[in-house]
Amino acid sequence: MKRTAFILGSGLLLLVAFLNSVSGQLQRFWDASGCFQQAQWERLLSTFEGKEWILYIIATILVPALLFWSFNGLLLVADTARKPNFISRYRIQVGQNEPVDTMKLRQSMRTILFNQCMISVPMVIFLYPIIKVRGDPYRRELPTFHWFLLELAIFTLINEVLFYYSHRLLHHPTLYKKIHKKHHEWTAPIGVISFYTHPIEHVASNMLPVVLGPILMGSHLSSIAVWFSLALICATVSHCGYHLPFLPSPEFHDYHHLRFNQCYGVLGVLDHLHGTDTMFKQTKAYERHRFLLGFTPLSESIPDPPKKMD
Ligand SMILES: [Zn+2]
Ligand SMILES: [Zn+2]
Helix, strand or coil: CHHHHHHHHHHHHHHHHHHHHHHHHHHHHHHHHHHHHHHHHHHHHHHCCCCHHHHHHHHHHHHHHHHHHHHHHHHHHHHHHCCCHHHHHHECCCCCCCCCCHHHHHHHHHHHHHHHHHHHHHHHHHCHHHHHHHCCCCCCCCCCHHHHHHHHHHHHHHHHHHHHHHHHHHCCHHHHHHCHHHHHHCCCCCHHHHHCCCHHHHHHHHHHHHHHHHHHHCCCHHHHHHHHHHHHHHHHHHHCCECCCCCCCCHHHHHHHHHCCCCCCCCCHHHHHHCCCCCHHHCHHHHHCCCCCCCCCHHHHCCCCCCCCC
16 A cells, blocks of 8 residues: 555646656746636636536536537548558457447447436436536636646546546456446447446546546636546557547557456556556557657567468
C-alpha cells in the first residue's frame, strides 16, 4: 500500500514536472488567447444568466457526445466499409473485423446507446447539485493554464486507480460471469465498444473513475468539459483496434481484450506495480506500445516473428 502510494505520488510529481517543462510554449499561446477565451466565457455567462444549467448540459453532455460520435462515426466507416484503404495497414489484430460483423455491431449498438442515454446522461444530471456544492463551476475567472494541467494530471491518476481496481474486481469469476463477460465478447474491439458494457460496469468502471476527479477538485465547467471529452476520446482510441499515427497507443487495452488476464489499467502504472503486465511485456505488442510519430505502421516496422510450421 505504502509502495503504491509512493509510486503514485512520485508519478504525480513527475507528471506535473514534465507538464510544467513542456508547457512554456503552450503557456504563451494560452496567454495570447486567454483574453479572448475569458471574453467568450463571460459572453456565455451573460447569455445564459439565470439558466446556467443549459451551459452545464452543453459542456458535460452535448460537447463530449458530439466529439465521441464524430470520431466513432469515422471509425465505423473504416470498420464497416474498410475505407480509406490505407487504414487496414494500421490494424492491431490483423484479419479481425475486416469488415466488422454488422449483425453483432447492430446488437451491441443497442447496449451502447442505452448506456449513453439512460445511464451516462441521467448520472451527469444527478451529479449537477453535487458539483455545484463542491465549487461554483460557473465562476467568472477561467482556470489558469497551470491549474488546468494540474487538474488534468490529478483526474488521470484518480481514473487510473479507480479503473484498475474496479476492473480487476470485475475479473473475479462471479462478477466476470454476471457482469464483465459482456464487454469481453469483443476479443478484437472497435471504438464504440468502450461503451458496450453491463450497466453496473458502466457506472462503476466507465463513469465513476471519470466524474470523481472534478467533484473532488470542485472544478470549473471548462475543465470538466475538456476532461469528459478527453476521457471519451481516449476510451475510443484504446478500443479502436488501429494503432494510428499521432494518437495514444491502443496496444495495451487491445491486448487485454485478446488475453483477458493482462493489462487491466489505463496508463499501465498499476499493472507494472502488481505484475499484471508480465506476459504483455514479452510480446511484440509491448514493443509497439508507443506513440507513433510517423506514417509507417508499427506492425511493419516491428513485425511479428514468422509463424512456425508444423
Ligand atoms: Zn475494453
Ligand atoms: Zn476486462
